[in-house]
Amino acid sequence: MRLDPTGIDPHDHALARRCSVGDIPTRAAATFADRTAVTDDTGWWTFAELESVSNRVAHGLAGLGLEPEEPVALLSTNCREFVATYFGSAKAGMVALPVNLLSGLENIAHALTDSGTRILVVHGALAELALGAVGAIPAIRFVVVIGGLPDGLTPAPDGPTVLSFDDLLAGDDTNPDTVIADRQIVQCLYSSGTTSRPKGVLTSHLAVTVAALGNSAVFGMAWGARGSVTVCPLPLFHTAGLNGVLIPSVTMGATIHLLPGFDPVGYADTVARVRATHLVGLPLMLEALADGTDRGLDLSSIQMLLYAMAPMSEAMRTRLSAALPDATIVLGSGMSECTPATVMQWPELNADKADSWGYPTPFAENRISEPGGAELMPTGQDGEIVYRGPTVMEGYWNNPDANAEVFAGGRMHSGDLGRIDAEGVVWFSDRVKDIVKSGGENVSSLHVERVLLDHPHVAEVACIGRPDPTWGEQVVVVVVPAVDAPPEADLIDSILRFGAAHLTSSQRPRGVVVTDAIPRTATGKIRKVELRSMG
Template sequence: MAADGLRLHHRVRRAVRSPQRLLKNSWSFVATFFGCAKAGLVALPVNLMLSPEEVAWLLTDSGTRTVVADPASLSLLEAVLPLVPALTTVVLTGDDAPAELAGRSVLRWDDVAADPTPLEVVVQDRDTLHCMYTSGTTARPKGVLTSHLAVYVAALSNAIQMGHPRGDESSVLLNVLPLFHITALDTLVVPVLLTGGTVVLQQGFEPDGFLDLVERHSVTHLVLLPMMYGALLASRGIVGRDLTSVRLCVYAMAPLPQERIAQLATTFPNARVLLGSGQTECVPGTVFQWPSHQETKAASWGPPTTTVDARIMDPTGRLVPPGQTGEIVYRGPHVMSGYWNNPAANSVAFAHGWLHSGDVGHLDAEGVVWFTDRVKDIIKTGGENVSSVEVERVLVSSPEITECAVVGLPDDRWGEAVTAVVVPADPGVDPQALTERLLSHCREHLAGFQVPKRIHVVTVMPKTATGKIQKADLREQLQT
């Protein structure tokens, strides 16, 4: 990939609907990524939702010497640069780059990219391609080191799984997820470019504008969060659209009710609907639900990809047989090389020779993975273990809410009280009446100990840049 990267990015199209800052979704982001790969440099995509202090910590911890950014990020850089003395060079896209910034020399991106000097760098397959920091919701973020081989094999695996043929029928992907996240970059964009397809990049998500791009570019592949699909289906602008080009609708991060999957199948008549799962430490996707499983094993994650070995391990390090619950562990070329400068975390992550995911689940007789919950999100209430995901799946099946999260809060009687936080579909709904209806809905579909003790109705959830609800923040907010 390093040798061919700069030949691949020419088929990236751009669709910008908001101001650029710090290399948001753009063709220059993709070209910079492949340029780093070819030059044997380690790319460090930065989460744009972080504060200047958090960005400075990442750059200092990683030993970053050069930053590539958009002109709109000048104020952010001015706040960050004094905090990172080792950072010496700034590269800015656009035509109006200043000569220097906070005492650092500034180069124009176009000048760097147009340098005709032949680049001859030997890049080994196990060399680090990029470092991506985890969200760090409970501790300092950890830098995940991923090799060229891991990204390349994952790209081939994803191309097979998602149906990206090379040739006249190559894929057209419309990507709205942030490229600084491993899902958008490695799981979505790289496989399409590797097989000669086209990527349309959009900044921000707005249903009608998104649908315009689907029609204009005859998009074949969509990847959205469940709440985004809900917004699409609820948009009046979806009526009368020609969406027959779409072959695959992928979702992740949260459950998608069967009713909504059926709506998607009707709206996109030629598309399959696919659930994908994975994590930064094992380049996603690691597990894909086959479309046929939506009828037979709808609550499952599906089987692991052909290039990932997924097993279940008990606390002693023993691999357990199908049907037994334990921690999901992985092996294979997708797995990270390790955490940057964190031997203690590496010892825990690779204990007993497998990558520990932090997810609890089991395999069935056919090797299909059934996810129970994150280890840290299992709720222990009244002597019983409750899967927050199972409760969330029941809540989100109600058409009255668009999003939900379930957490455990300290409780003198129960140890932990099952607590739900929901965002209503109708902002003007009476919260108390909605709560009573949702509790009744839960009592119909859950055991008594699984039914939430409390339901909080809110207008917005705390989220990461990729749309994942931050349960740690919810717990903190609810306890204050």
């Protein structure tokens, strides 16, 4: 039976059924008003205070003449004002656009220009940099400075209007009655750009809400009298920190302690001091916890450790398990385009599946298709991992060609190669664009890297393809030498001989580039686009 809505006021009907990310702190404040919601290095807010400040930001943004579905750019380290601006933008029906601070000036300018941003909310520590850059982006009309302008910094008279964050907070502190469609855009995150110029990933209110509920459920966060506690050194401009930690925490009434960056000792000390229960981080971050137990810290409060964005060695996992025997250690995988996580590897998996990504989450259907095509592959056969579900993005900003490609066949193409076995476990093999095609063979860069990491004088390695007129591409590796490595010429010769002994003819490296550091994104992903210029 279909509902006849003719007797319902359309505005009232839309508000009553609203799925808005901006309502997440509203609901949390109604239940956990006096509980600490978020802390940073300057103070803390309760859930009632987070809701009040976010509401005032929403009204303040609208008061500047900004329109619904307009981007609100955030250029800031982790802080409470970042959180309030994100939720305030959502409440106003605008699009929160956290800018990747570590993507480089060119990519930062690209994000602000490509999105047509008219307002930039910037941390005071970055104000001088921002004011120097916005002159080249004429669309920006307002710069809002968190903490106010530093002493001695004067904005250009012909530049954008400069306001303090407090200027946004002068208005109403009630949750706005903004009509928001389920699939209306709430956030734009520019991708890491490991293989090309970053693309703006557009994600809806529905996708972010479902991901927050799903991630908090599979993460085992508590809802009730004893809330969960987390510490977040991950940058909120990245989906792992934003959609994997912050929004699930606020959804479940958990307390989140924001750190402006990662310091191993400070991180472990904070986890011990606040009695954290649930933590998400890179393996390197979580290893600091094992170091903390060696220093005598009591970390027995930890219930769940989720690592992502980089592999964890078996030695590190064994050490963490010994240091924190009561904590569950889980691998989470996903991508900004699917509001992660899409796959989680639980400890109960058989030991022979330890190198897999694990099982799909309840809100993401994982399948394998012909790379770039619509045909689905049989169980156990390699192909491209594709997704379908409510957390899939709406598309890329200003990029119709990429949108047509990524949604081919009615599923979202990830660009990841892998397979799904008979038990439903997902296995990752490589990125589509990281496959080196040499002499008619598909060479997995990941496999080459894993083999060469066993070389005694290689600390880090990344594999790329170099164009070759005879073979199509040849395998080239970029390596960071270990501290006891021999001179460069001897090291290169040793790596070439090691590769010849342990890899097939098409897989073995034909060139070696030695460098002090492999370029990475803010979350540790290798920037292959820069490596190719080195190779």
